[in-house]
Amino acid sequence: MHYVAAGDRLVPAAETEFAHDKAFGYRESHLCDWVEEKTGGKIQAAAVASVSIKELRVGGVEAIHKRIMDLPTGAVMVVNAASEGDLSVFAAGLLQSEAAGRRLICRTAASFVSARLGIDSSKSLPVNPAAFPSSHAAAGGLIVVGSYVPKTTAQVSVLKTRRDNMLHVVEIPVNSVLKSDGVESESSKAATQVDSFLGLGDVLVVTSRNLVSGDTPEESLKIGNQVSDCLVKMMRKLSHQPRYVLAKGGITSSDLATKGLNVQDALVAGQAAPAVPVWLLGSGSRWADTPYIVFPGNVGSESTLADIVTAWSNKPLPVSQLGWWTK
Numbered sequence: 001m002h003y004v005a006a007g008d009r010l011v012p013a014a015e016t017e018f019a020h021d022k023a024f025g026y027r028e029s030h031l032c033d034w035v036e037e038k039t040g041g042k043i044q045a046a047a048v049a050s051v052s053i054k055e056l057r058v059g060g061v062e063a064i065h066k067r068i069m070d071l072p073t074g075a076v077m078v079v080n081a082a083s084e085g086d087l088s089v090f091a092a093g094l095l096q097s098e099a100a101g102r103r104l105i106c107r108t109a110a111s112f113v114s115a116r117l118g119i120d121s122s123k124s125l126p127v128n129p130a131a132f133p134s135s136h137a138a139a140g141g142l143i144v145v146g147s148y149v150p151k152t153t154a155q156v157s158v159l160k161t162r163r164d165n166m167l168h169v170v171e172i173p174v175n176s177v178l179k180s181d182g183v184e185s186e187s188s189k190a191a192t193q194v195d196s197f198l199g200l201g202d203v204l205v206v207t208s209r210n211l212v213s214g215d216t217p218e219e220s221l222k223i224g225n226q227v228s229d230c231l232v233k234m235m236r237k238l239s240h241q242p243r244y245v246l247a248k249g250g251i252t253s254s255d256l257a258t259k260g261l262n263v264q265d266a267l268v269a270g271q272a273a274p275a276v277p278v279w280l281l282g283s284g285s286r287w288a289d290t291p292y293i294v295f296p297g298n299v300g301s302e303s304t305l306a307d308i309v310t311a312w313s314n315k316p317l318p319v320s321q322l323g324w325w326t327k
Contacts, residue, residue: 275300
């Protein structure tokens with residue numbers, strides 16, 4: 001079973017708000033059944049291999065290595081990990097199998113990446129916002145919110161309330177974006193407003209919070225892509241560079257980085273909050289050396305977004321006091 005932490009409770013994934021997403025929704029919390037659901041029955045639940053907690057904690061790395069090596073080509077395996085230690089054991093067995101010639105595709109959450117790289121996420125470097133270089137210290141930060149899940153909407157509400165007159169808000173109406181030539185016209189309007197506000201302080205660009213969806217998952221995904229295209233075009237049209245960029249939402253943060261800022265490489269300098277990494281954009285990027293905060297839509301409490309923006313409103317340190325990543 002896949003559970004999602006909600007405060008001090010573990011909720012089956014299919015009972016959360018994320019399961020009702022119009023483009024990526026699902027009905028099953030049991031991962032074997034989920035595979036059958038998502039493949040339209042092409043892969044039956046009974047055919048999905050499942051690694052148990054006992055195999056991870058008693059059999060260990062060698063047991064995992066053997067299970068993977070015994071899988072037929074094209075098989076699907078789910079892993080019943082309940083801790084980072086479980087993930088580390090599985091990752092070690094997976095690495096042994098890859099070294100022995102197995103080719104594997106992993107569809108995972110972010111915690112698996114840390115386990116596979118041997119990183120103890122509990123010791124991830126917290127970032128001091130003041131320790132970043134900035135030739136644009138007078139400029140405000142740019143917060144771009146494309147995620148439409150209820151958690152994000154609640155976070156935006158807290159941010160607006162807490163920052164109030166210290167935050168300039170630009171709202172992009174989704175219904176207007178979906179009109180003929182809407183992407184081009186709305187991105188131009190938003191870019192003009194952002195450019196006029198950045199010299200005055202932090203700017204929040206947020207898509208309208210009323211959810212607009214299609215009749216099918218494919219139509220809903222197309223709508224999401226149009227909204228993302230609008231945000232990307234807005235980013236490309238900006239004349240003024242912000243002190244930092246925070247992108248809220250998985251698709252939003254990915255598209256703004258790769259398509260809006262031409263990011264080819266970046267240094268992960270630490271975390272702005274748990275599970276919210278901070279990149280320092282590489283030399284090939286449009287705004288090299290600018291901090292870029294990657295904030296997934298389903299991460300954090302209702303106050304996390306406001307906490308980060310408040311912390312990052314501090315004045316940067318002088319060059320002589322910057323961190324190791326700027327040397």
